Amino acid sequence: xxxxxxxxxPYSASKLFTPCALGTFSSLEYARKMFDQIPQPNLxxxxxxxxxxxxxxxxxxxxxxxxxLAYNSPYFPNEFTFxxxxxxAARLVQFPVGQAIHGMVIKSSFxxxxxxxxxxxxxxxxxxxLAMAYCVFVMIxxxxxxxxxxxxxxxxxxxxxxxxxxxxxxxxxENVKPDEVTMVAVLSACAKKRDLEFGRWVCSxxxxxxxxxxxxxxxxxxxxxxxxxxxxxxxxxxDKMEEKDIVSWTxxxxxxxxxxxFDAAMSVLAAVPIQQIATWNALISAYEQNGKPNEALxxxxxxxxxxxxxxxxFTFVSVLSACAQLGAMxxxxxxxxxxxxxxxxxxxxxxxxxxxxxxxxxxxxxALEVFHTVKSRDVFVWSTMIAxxxxxxxxxxxxxxxxxxxxxxxxxxxxxxxxxxxxCSHSGLVDEGRMFFNQMEPVYGVVPGVKxxxxxxxxxxxxxxxxxxxxxxxxxxxxxxxxxxxxxxxACKIHENVELAEYACSHLLELEPExxxxxxxxxxxxxxxxxxxxxxxxxxxxxxxxLKKEPGCSSIEVxxxxxxxxxxxxxxxxxxxIYSKLDEIVAxxxxxxxxxxxxxxxxxxxxxxVQEQALNLHSExxxxxxxxxxxxxxxxxxxxxxxxxxxxxxxxxxxxSKLYNRxxxxxxxxxxxxxxGGNCSCMDYW
DNA sequence: CTAGGGTTAG
Numbered sequence: 001x002x003x004x005x006x007x008x009x010p011y012s013a014s015k016l017f018t019p020c021a022l023g024t025f026s027s028l029e030y031a032r033k034m035f036d037q038i039p040q041p042n043l044x045x046x047x048x049x050x051x052x053x054x055x056x057x058x059x060x061x062x063x064x065x066x067x068x069l070a071y072n073s074p075y076f077p078n079e080f081t082f083x084x085x086x087x088x089a090a091r092l093v094q095f096p097v098g099q100a101i102h103g104m105v106i107k108s109s110f111x112x113x114x115x116x117x118x119x120x121x122x123x124x125x126x127x128x129x130l131a132m133a134y135c136v137f138v139m140i141x142x143x144x145x146x147x148x149x150x151x152x153x154x155x156x157x158x159x160x161x162x163x164x165x166x167x168x169x170x171x172x173x174e175n176v177k178p179d180e181v182t183m184v185a186v187l188s189a190c191a192k193k194r195d196l197e198f199g200r201w202v203c204s205x206x207x208x209x210x211x212x213x214x215x216x217x218x219x220x221x222x223x224x225x226x227x228x229x230x231x232x233x234x235x236x237x238x239d240k241m242e243e244k245d246i247v248s249w250t251x252x253x254x255x256x257x258x259x260x261x262f263d264a265a266m267s268v269l270a271a272v273p274i275q276q277i278a279t280w281n282a283l284i285s286a287y288e289q290n291g292k293p294n295e296a297l298x299x300x301x302x303x304x305x306x307x308x309x310x311x312x313x314f315t316f317v318s319v320l321s322a323c324a325q326l327g328a329m330x331x332x333x334x335x336x337x338x339x340x341x342x343x344x345x346x347x348x349x350x351x352x353x354x355x356x357x358x359x360x361x362x363x364x365x366x367a368l369e370v371f372h373t374v375k376s377r378d379v380f381v382w383s384t385m386i387a388x389x390x391x392x393x394x395x396x397x398x399x400x401x402x403x404x405x406x407x408x409x410x411x412x413x414x415x416x417x418x419x420x421x422x423x424c425s426h427s428g429l430v431d432e433g434r435m436f437f438n439q440m441e442p443v444y445g446v447v448p449g450v451k452x453x454x455x456x457x458x459x460x461x462x463x464x465x466x467x468x469x470x471x472x473x474x475x476x477x478x479x480x481x482x483x484x485x486x487x488x489x490x491a492c493k494i495h496e497n498v499e500l501a502e503y504a505c506s507h508l509l510e511l512e513p514e515x516x517x518x519x520x521x522x523x524x525x526x527x528x529x530x531x532x533x534x535x536x537x538x539x540x541x542x543x544x545x546x547l548k549k550e551p552g553c554s555s556i557e558v559x560x561x562x563x564x565x566x567x568x569x570x571x572x573x574x575x576x577x578i579y580s581k582l583d584e585i586v587a588x589x590x591x592x593x594x595x596x597x598x599x600x601x602x603x604x605x606x607x608x609x610v611q612e613q614a615l616n617l618h619s620e621x622x623x624x625x626x627x628x629x630x631x632x633x634x635x636x637x638x639x640x641x642x643x644x645x646x647x648x649x650x651x652x653x654x655x656x657s658k659l660y661n662r663x664x665x666x667x668x669x670x671x672x673x674x675x676x677g678g679n680c681s682c683m684d685y686w
Numbered sequence: 687c688t689a690g691g692g693t694t695a696g
Contacts (some may be wrong), residue, residue: 011687018688044688051690083690118691149692184693191694219694226695247695254695278696285696314696 010042017045021052028056043075050081054088062088063097077104079113086119095127111139118146125154145179153185161189165198180217187220196228219247226255246274250282257286262295275308277315285318293322294562297331310342313350320353327640327667329361330560346370348378355381359388362638362665362672379410387419391671393682395427412444418451425459426671428685433459454483461491462685466500482511489518493525501525516542517550554619554641558630565626568617574629581625589655620649620666628660636663644668650686654678 001007001016017038021031035041035049046069053061066085069077077085082105089098102120110116117140124133137143137151148171155164168186171178178186183206190199203221206213218241225234238244238252249272256265265283272279280303287296300319303311311319316339323332336354344350351374358367371377371385382405389398402420405412412420417440424433437456440446453476460469469488473480485508492501501522508518519542526534555564563572572578620641627637645653645668653664658678666673674681 014688047689080690087691113690115691120691122692144691146692151692153692179692181693188694214693216694221694223694245695250695276696281696283696312696318696 008039010038010040010045013038014042014045014048017041018048021048028052041073043069043078043081046073046075047078047080047084050088051084054084054091059088059091076108079110079116082110082113082116083119086116086123090119090123090126093127095129098123098127112141114140114142114144114147118144118150121147121150121154125150125158128158130154130158130160143174143176145176145182148176149179149181149185152182152189156185156189156192159192161193164189165193178211180212180214183211184217184220187217187224191220191224191227194228196225196230199224199228200233215243215245215248218243219245219251222248222251226251226258229259231255231259231261246272246276246278250278253279254282254286257283258290260290262287275306277309277312280309281312281314281318284315284322288318288322288325291325293325293328296322297326297328311338313344313347316344317349317353320350320357324353324357324360326555326557326562327361327638328557328560328562329358329363329638330557332357332361334560346374348376348381351377352380352384355384355388359384359391360667362636362667362674364388364392364394377408377410379413379416382408382410383413383416383419386416386423390419390423390426391667392674393426393671393685395423395429395432398423398427399429399432412446414446414449414452417444417446417448418455421452421455421459425455425462426682426686428459428463430459430463430465450478450481450483453478453480454487457484458487458490461488462494464495466491466495466497470500480507482508482515485511486515486518489521493521493528496525496529498525498529498531550642552619552641552643554623554639556623556627556631556637556639558627563623563626565619565622567619567622569619569622572622572626574626577629578622578625581629582621585625585628585652585656588659589652592655592659594652594655618646618649620645621652624653624656624664627664628656628662633662636665638665638667640667642669644670644686645673650680650684654680 001012006012007016017031017034020026020034021028031049031052035045038045046065050062050065050069053059053065062085066077066081069075069081082101085101086098089101098120105111105116105120117136120136121133124130124136133151133154137147140147148167152164152167152171155161155167164185168178168182171182183202186202187199190196190202202224205211206217211217218237222234222237225231225237234252234255238248241248249268253265253268256262256268262283265286269279269283280299284296284299284303287293287299296318300311300315300322303309303315316335319335320332323329323335339350346354351370354370355367358364358370367385367388371381374381382401386398386401386405389395389401398420402412402416405416417436420436421433424430424436433456437448437452440448440452453472456472457469460466460472469491473484473488476484485504489501489504489508492498492504505518505522508515512518519538523535523538526532526538552567553564555562557563565572570579620639623639624637627639631637645666650673653666653673653675655678656662657664657675664673664675666675671682671686673686
């Protein structure tokens with residue numbers, strides 16, 4: 001075409017250019033070079049380039065070309081131009097840019113164009129402004145199926161499932177025939193609402209009305225069945241599907257794994273024809289999110305051995321979270337190293353997971369290092385770091401971070417405030433806590449939820465302001481949940497207030513009759529205040545009603561292996577050594593003037609129904625003894641306990657840290673205790 | 687003289 005000169009004819013050039021820019025196997029880079037050499041590209045050619053960029057990896061180039069078109073060409077954008085730039089704005093979630101383009105659309109009198117309106121609906125919905133999307137939607141005179149689809153999908157993606165289904169009904173009433181895209185959106189709404197009945201109705205509607213069953217629609221059905229818990233329907237559809245892709249396989253694995261049918265999930269995984277990381281991720285994350293972090297890590301281990309595929313960002317998020325749950329720092333560090341080696345770039349999800357892992361494993365410094373080195377920090381990253389400080393009782397540092405977060409113009413959310421209030425609570429920063437709580441709604445627009453009220457009650461109660469805590473509960477605009485009464489009960493235990501404890505406990509049991517922890521706490525308060533009759537009555541009641549509690553369990557990681565200890569157990573291979581170490585510890589402590597606090601003995605109810613030697617058999621002690629035997633003296637002993645640490649064990653840990661000159665990091669249900677030189681970082685305020 | 691918008695899983 002260059003030789004014949006045809007290339008210099010704008011129309012002919014456009015014919016050559018289109019397949020180069022849009023073809024599946026062509027290179028956009030090459031097309032761009034060609035474009036720059038077309039002497040006078042016509043508007044069609046401009047639009048084609050904008051279109052190509054809008055669905056490319058760099059949608060931002062669409063804007064660049066759009067601006068060139070508007071300012072450096074003889075043309076003005078037309079009805080074909082706008083849908084593509086709006087799509088680019090949607091893909092980049094650039095709200096102000098899209099708004100500006102919308103403005104241009106109106107000024108240039110294109111606002112009645114159906115295609116442009118439909119793109120705008122999609123754009124506003126993606127940006128989360130459903131009110132504006134709906135505004136554009138109702139303004140359309142003659143809506144077509146795409147208008148309805150865009151709006152329905154918008155509602156589904158924004159979490160307004162009810163609205164989506166309502167709109168679908170309206171669509172039926174207006175006699176607009178739904179197509180397969182409509183059904184995908186409606187099924188997605190059913191899936192998220194867990195509405196199996198309506199989901200089944202939709203499936204039969206699809207069949208009756210001959211809606212084209214493509215792969216996407218089959219997958220959407222599959223997902224609906226899985227999410228609504230009907231694995232049988234999912235399985236029979238899956239077996240019937242002629243064509244399957246990675247989404248189909250992953251959906252099935254996810255379904256089985258989330259229901260705890262791990263063998264079934266594994267067998268689907270083994271049958272996937274092409275190994276892809278997504279299928280592994282479905283399994284790993286299901287384990288991790290179902291409280292089976294060990295299993296998650298063992299699948300990860302298998303993945304590494306298989307060597308067919310490499311872990312990706314999603315995998316790392318899951319396995320780091322598994323390490324965080326376990327307090328498995330050595331494994332976490334190895335995973336972090338692997339990420340670096342694999343050249344994984346830290347996104348905000350990964351940063352959050354890393355910080356969470358390091359803080360929950362007891363390495364605040366490393367968490368801070370990650371926090372300071374990353375380039376971008378979203379609200380989750382900041383909130384997690386604040387939560388980290390809170391866990392260590394570093395209230396001041398947490399609040400300092402909170403103000404720096406605002407300087408960085410990151411808007412705090414409900415979780416941020418939970419963490420901030422938690423930090424105030426753990427550090428006794430009552431005035432600050434009150435202030436932030438009062439500012440939440442008026443200043444930050446975050447409506448306090450039950451978690452925030454719980455933090456406040458915990459903070460006031462812990463600080464001994466029990467009357468204020470009660471008054472606070474009475475003034476709550478929402479119904480106080482079990483956690484609120486639990487916080488009050490916990491405070492009563494610290495401050496030995498029997499009457500208030502009974503009051504809180506009765507409320508708590510009204511809401512949660514099965515809450516064994518409440519009775520345990522109450523019995524501990526009775527014990528602490530010497531009300532032995534009440535103690536035995538309560539314990540009898542608990543035995544009779546057969547209430548089972550979560551057994552106390554402490555774990556410690558040694559050389560990348562997690563060792564778990566239940567109270568009084570003797571199944572560990574080094575059991576003998578551990579018990580003789582415990583005897584040695586007690587002897588050494590006693591010679592140093594240690595007297596066991598007998599009131600804690602009654603807490604054996606909280607631990608296990610072991611009658612003798614109860615204090616010595618607490619799970620955290622077994623773990624500490626094992627740590628003394630097996631962890632290098634230069635390394636801190638890191639322990640994770642599923643319940644709160646007992647007061648006597650806390651004293652013992654402090655003494656051990658001094659007498660044995662060891663650092664002990666103990667993570668209990670709520671916070672960290674860092675024992676060093678005879679003291680604990682919590683300053684005994686916990 | 688050409689063309690465009692909406693869809694599922696990890």
